[in-house]
Amino acid sequence: MTALNLVATRDGLAHVDGADAVLLDLPHGDVAELLAEGEGFAPARAAKELRRVPLADVQGDLLAPLARTRAIWGVGLNYHSKAELTGRPVPEEPILFLRALSAVSAPGAEIELPQDRSGQVDYEAEVAFVVGRRMSCVRPERVWEHIAAVTAANDMTARDVMVATGTPSLAKSFPGFGALGASVLELAGVPDPGDIAVRATVNGVVHQDSTTAELIFPVPDLISRISRFAVLEPGDVVLTGTPAGTGQDRKVFLGAGDEVEIAVAGVLPLRTRYRAAPGRS
Template structure:
């Protein structure tokens, strides 16, 4: 099952159209908070159907309570960066206020002189995970979606704090649809691709992860409880702007494609008068 949140309510994607559901839930996150599953939407009555290209899609989860991310989690990215494989996941927590709807514009702040894209597979939690084993992870996952874990590389370099480099408003585009795990052809090899202005720049599968989805969420759950509606971004493969020496510019279009879900498209608005001295955090913080 593939679920979307539209301006007209929740819907299932069926035969290239959206079946708007007869439910009072405003978004997928609200369903998970109450039911701990999306399965109830499979049998939900349909109010009406609208063509997919006529629907206005919004952030499928509303504003998640927690958005976790992991750095350097693909073999290809570690190799491109010339870095060793980490022994433990490099985890961070980004501000959920950075979540952006699919198809929306992200305005790059003046403080960020090296804005970058990171196409990723996002995992949505359905039921509470705390001190969970790897075998308990997939049964507690509501589904997957596409994410663009945008990063201000200059802010990362000068502050060494991932949360600051990734939490600007709009820096976490998420969506457009959520696919339930039972619909995935191969949970261990989910493909993720990123295109910038139509050019394919990232292409890998979750088989290339250093810490697979089950290991990543299991490890994280031993330090923090993952709650229904929480999102875990699972890392980005090689081919980011950092790897290519080419950062985002005004008018750029980023398209993240993840197996089984609608593509996530984001449009970049880049102010012309960018100055790295407009922000107080321009030197490393001790």
Template sequence: MRLGQFSTTASERPWCGAVMDDTVIDLPAAGHAAGIDVPRRLSTLLDQWNWAEKASLAVEYATEQEVAQEPLDDLTRHAPVTDPEKVVCVGLNYEDHARELDLDIPEEPVLFSKFPTAITGPGDEIVWDPTYTTEVDYEAELVIVVGREARDVAAEDAWDHIAGVTVGNDVTARDLQQRDGQWVRGKTLDTFAPTGPDLVTLDDVDDPHDLDIWAEVDGERLQDSTTANFIFGLDELVSFCSRAFTLKPGDLIFTGTPPGVGTSRDPPVSLDDGDHVTVGIEGVGELTNPCRHR
């Protein structure tokens, strides 16, 4: 199932929907018609223990009764989860990226965070002040969306706590990151965490540990790898995080980036005003965002 958040020109307030080819089923509206309580926000739906069953029943009813359906092209897409409690990020999680940087393979995941105010959606602008940072970089990433509270979860049980995956771009101000000596400020400027377009449930992903992943700037492919090069898999990351802190439904885990980021290129590449950056992941989707100075 492909889930997302959408709005119409008549109402800018987003609602959660299920993407069915070129049609989106309005899950709250379909649920209401079917006598099922489906909340408007996807994060609130994920917080319910039977969220998958509710979504499936709403989709089934809407399909059979031909109700609560909107043309995808008529809708505005938003980030699948706009209000996560936590945005956890993993550094150096691709073997080929470690080789590119001539670094040792880490023995355990390296974690940092972004603030939820960095979240933005597909088609939204990545915005920064060029007097504040001049070295803005892209990072293609597969993002875990937590679907069930997790605390001290074993790796073999971690899959039960994953709602699905989405596409993310861990936008980074390299000059701020290097100047500070730690990563929070350079990683979490407003709009520096684009995600989307959809949350894809794991039953619709062939193998999350064997997906092509890439990034393009204005059509030029600059990152091109596969999640088969993960150092730590999704199950290991959820388990590792849950030993340190409680993961809540709707939390996001950016799982690291492959080689080819701008700062590692010769000469280095930085995003600029007017650029369009696209991150793609096989079977999950493509996420494109324009860049703008303010």
């Protein structure tokens, strides 16, 4: 059975099939809304195919595939490479936070830099997992049974705001700072969920290149820990941390005209562009 790889278009959800996007007869606005029904990808698999169009014709105008999620969880310092580079000790417990849902942005979006509030906007390439079944106090060995899909995330952070406030949710919730997509790949299409490649390029130059095999808290452990304290519902998103190579590591932050691309194995590339606020150069 071929795993589904869904994108959100202005005409509805579509399955990526090679160089084509196959529009499906579904009432859902995005993948989070689909998964909220509690039936996983089954409704999409059973849906009638309405029409097939070249992926290139819709790829530049995709919507956020998880805009209707009810929660986006993130974690700080979860790659060994990041801990080693910064000299910080490996945490004994995950450093968790929630991002404001208003920060979600679509693939290919152009994000306005909040230069009046931050001069240190940074990218973070991350693998994100999407919950498919309700989770409460789920043991690590049962976590994969509750995960529906994987996607790419650009977990943008205003580093100076993080330092000034000590509050990740504020530093990561500016408009557009929660880029997700471009597609959402059914977990069945991932050869090894514990070893997923993730890469970030800035203006075509690779700066992050790693795999979730390097996580300090592996995915089953991380998501199990969250489920001990908070119920995770179908469509919820869990980010897994970023490897070394961020702008913070290089002391080079994002500026107007920059383009970041996040590549997660099996998922369409997630691209984000940046522009100055009106009246600023």
